[in-house]
Amino acid sequence: MHKITIAIDGYSSCGKSTTAKNVAKRLGYGYIDTGAMYRAVTLYFHQHLVTLTNQKEVIKALDNIQIEFRRNPNDGRNETYLNGLNVEDEIRKLYIANKVSEVSAIAEVRHAMVAQQRKMGKKKGVVLDGRDIGTVVFPDAELKLFMTADPIIRANRRQIELSEKGELVDIEDIIENIKNRDLIDTTRKESPLRKAEDAIDIDTSYMTLDEQVETVCLLADEALSKAIRN
Known part of the structure; x- marks a missing residue:
């Protein structure tokens, strides 16, 4: 059965991950949460007091990091495991969000994660979301989107997400976090966030989740038909 690779890039809290998960489920595709991978690395660095400017420390730490995704049998959610431990809830906290862009900007970190992502998605039939999926990880993806x-x-949206997990954060702190992350993501030297030339823009500001999923699935059908014809 012919399948394609769907690459979804864009800014934080635009609905990329939730949309990607639901699209993957609807299409019967695999889902790779690349953002969770960088968050897991950030958590490991935080726990082991890794100095981000010390290349040797970073490389040594990366050699000890194993990330995988497992489906929760109770609700079907994909959950992130770091060295065998479920860290799904911990990596979503604000203290990780405040550091993840800085960690993601490290060349050695990106090289290690990109290698893992390419290995996970080499057989196609996957949906990936992140910052550099359509530009670096899978530049030949049949469908590229920019949210x-x-x-x-x-x-x-981010405040609601955090509050649902019992973490009450002032909206001004979240806005500051988003601004900082956008700045770091778009200006970093290694794989900056940018729209691929052939990516399709999707502004989710006033779209419901169902509308986002429906839009992506329709575009996926078109991209699949095109890939089959070619």
């Missing part, structure tokens, strides 16, 4: 949304709406 954006109004920063205030993104902050509100």
Whole structure:
């Protein structure tokens, strides 16, 4: 059965991950949460007091990091495991969000994660979301999307997400976090966040989750038909 690779890039809190998960489920594809991978690395670095500017420390730490995704048998969610431990809830906390862009900007970290992502998705039939999927990880993906949304709406979504997990955070702190992450993501030297030339823009500011999923699935059907014809 012919399948394609779907690459979804864009800013944080635009709905990339949730949309990607639901699209993968609907299409029967695998889902690779690349953002969770960088968050897991950030958690490991935090726990082991890795100095981000010390190349030897970073490389040594990366050699000890094993990341995998496992499906929760109770609700079907993909959950992130770091060296055999479920870290799904911990990596979503704000203290990780405040550091992840800085960690993601390290060349050695990106090289290690990109290698893992390519290995996971080499057989196609996958949906990946992140910052450099369509530009670096899978530049030949049959469908590339670039998601954006109004920063205030993104902050509100993030606050709701955190509150649902019992973490109460002031909206101004979240807005500041989003601004900092956007700045680091778009200006870093290694694989900066940018739209691939052939990516399709999707502004999710006033779209429901169902509308986002439906839009991506329709575009996926078109991309699959095109790939089969070619």
